Amino acid sequence: MNETKLYKVIRYVILIAASIFVIVPLVPLIFMAFKTGAEYSSTSVLEPPKSFTNMYNFSYALRVGELGKAFFYTAIILVISLAVQVTLTAMVAYVLHRFDFKFKNAVKIMFTLTMFIPVVATQNLVFRMMYSVGLVNTMWSVIILYSGVGIVGIYIMLNQLDNISHEIDEAAYIDGATHFYTFIKIIFPLMKPACTTMIIINGIGLYNDFYIPNLYLNRDVQTFTVALYKFFGSMSTPFEIVAAAIIIGIIPIMIVFIFLQKYIYNGLAGSVKM
Amino acid sequence: MKNKGRTLLMKNKSRTLLIYGFLIIPLIHLIIFSYVPIIGNFIVSFTDWKGFGEMKFVGLRNYQRMFTNTEYIKMFKNCGWYFLVAIPQLIFAFILAVVINGKFRGINIFKGIFIIPYLLNGVIISTIFIIFFNNTGSLNVILEWLHLDGLKHQWLQDLRLVNPAIASISIWRYYGMNFIMFFGALQAIPQELYEAATLDGCNKWQEIRYLSIPFIKKVLFINILLSISGSIQVFEIPYIMMNGSNGTGTPVIMIQQSMSTNRVGFAAALSVMVFVIVLIVVGIQKLFLKEE
DSSP, rough: OOOOOHHHHHHHHHHHHHHHHHHHTHHHHHHHTSSSSHHHHHHTTTTTOTTTTOOOOHHHHHHSSOOHHHHHHHHHHHHHHHHHHHHHHHHHHHHHHHHHOOOOOHHHHHHHHHSSSSGGGGGGHHHHHHHHTTTTTHHHHHHHHHOOOOHHHHHHHHHHHHHHHHHHHHHHHHHHHHHHHIIIIIIIHHHHHHHHHHHHHHHHHHHOOOOHHHHHOOOSSSOOOHHHHHHHHHHHHHHHHHHHHHHHHHHHHHHHHHHHHHHHHHHHTTOOOO | OOSSSSBBBBOOHOOOOOOOOEEEHHHHHHIIIIIIIHHHHHHHHHHHOOSSOOOOOOOOOOHHHHHEEEEHHHHHHHHHHHHHHHHHHHHHHHHHHHHHHSOOOHHHHHHHHHHHHHHHHHHHHHHHHOOOOOOOOHHHHHHTTTTTTGGOOTTTTTTTTHHHHHHHHHHHHEEEEEEEEHHHHHHTSSSHHHHHHHHTTOOOOHIIIIIHHHHHHHHHHHHHHHHHHHHHTTTTHHHHHHHHHTTOHHHHHHHHHHHHHTTTTHHHHHHHHHHHHHHHHHHHHHHHHHHH
């Protein structure tokens, strides 16, 4: 390689500087989560806590912020939405990839055009619809909105289908399998890598979404982001407790990241190839 | 849409049933939650609808109000800050992608660190940056350490500084995502080209200039447009951190506030504006990429 010593040094300098840029804003949050109330108000934000074994803030956050309940609802919403979304996306991609039919181009255009329609520009009236059918303040409004088929997902699935041989379909057909059986038993299982990428990328997006749950969920049913927002918005909650709640919320996503980072990188890089 | 595959030509009734059976739910979802509301918003934007009762046609009054009231104009102008910060954000992401593209010790740790902000939600990021920009927050503490007391400010109270300050959070939040996209594009460059460049005696700088940059152009373009359409839709950070106060409002915050005060007609006009801007930006992207 044509990498000189100087280049290698410059590389490390740039990367370390960039890492510091990411980490510095996070440090006070971690410190804060372990500080006592008195310690927080008397020390600078960049001063480490006296001990990293003070778990009081964490247990307090779990008790008072109803975070357990929020995690429960978040999990239900995520599991249902992702299952529906991935299954429907695979079905649409399968049909578009393997069959010719009358309105194929019209269907493709309809899915493609949604790229032009930002979610924020539709909720004004979608909220009215949800309200009139009584779904506001239930998790079903959020699940229904999350269950749509997006164009990015369709692309990920179509790319996968390019790599699944047509001979498989044909062999199944000759053996007397219906198209439906072929899809469910043969093709869908082969699409597992695309499904995994989609579940992870969309799962992170939905777990972190604030706009939709904040709009639709208010009283008893909350997702983690909304619970955190309520928690943080009420002036009575001490900041060190909020910090502890945040650390608790980061843990699941960090676990996902550590074990599945490959899919995150591929999914993000792949989403520009459309 | 690319579709290289052959298609199954076997015809039977179950085939037609399967095609439309598989498409029906997603299409209905699409129509109800995307097309109907966007067309509906267009119609409602010419009325004074409150979300219930009768709709009275008011012509262009909602749009007139949007373009003449300085408060609303400022909200659109605020979006400019969010776009402006995208420039250093993209440059920064590009430099990182270039220097990390290779084999060396610690590469995965660095990649992991850069992606952290992408994994955090808006409430967490808002909290982090309230701690950062507060009067006794990290930024002022660091400035004190560096003996730059003159640069200390009340970042979130100063009306001239608050918008650039909170807009700059986008750099921290999104550059990791841009970085991964650039990195993906660089990885797609065939290894032979790098080897050929080395054999021809290119230095690292020439390699970046004549190999990496041309290859990354398309992804760069997509990222610029993503930043523009993202900046018109800014909501979370100014809403959570400031609740739109101190002049930090954005069109989407205004949509939300109009909705909750039952000014559905006006919210519809704002939605149409946001939609039209996104439409233009994405349209440019599609046209440009098709020409290539």
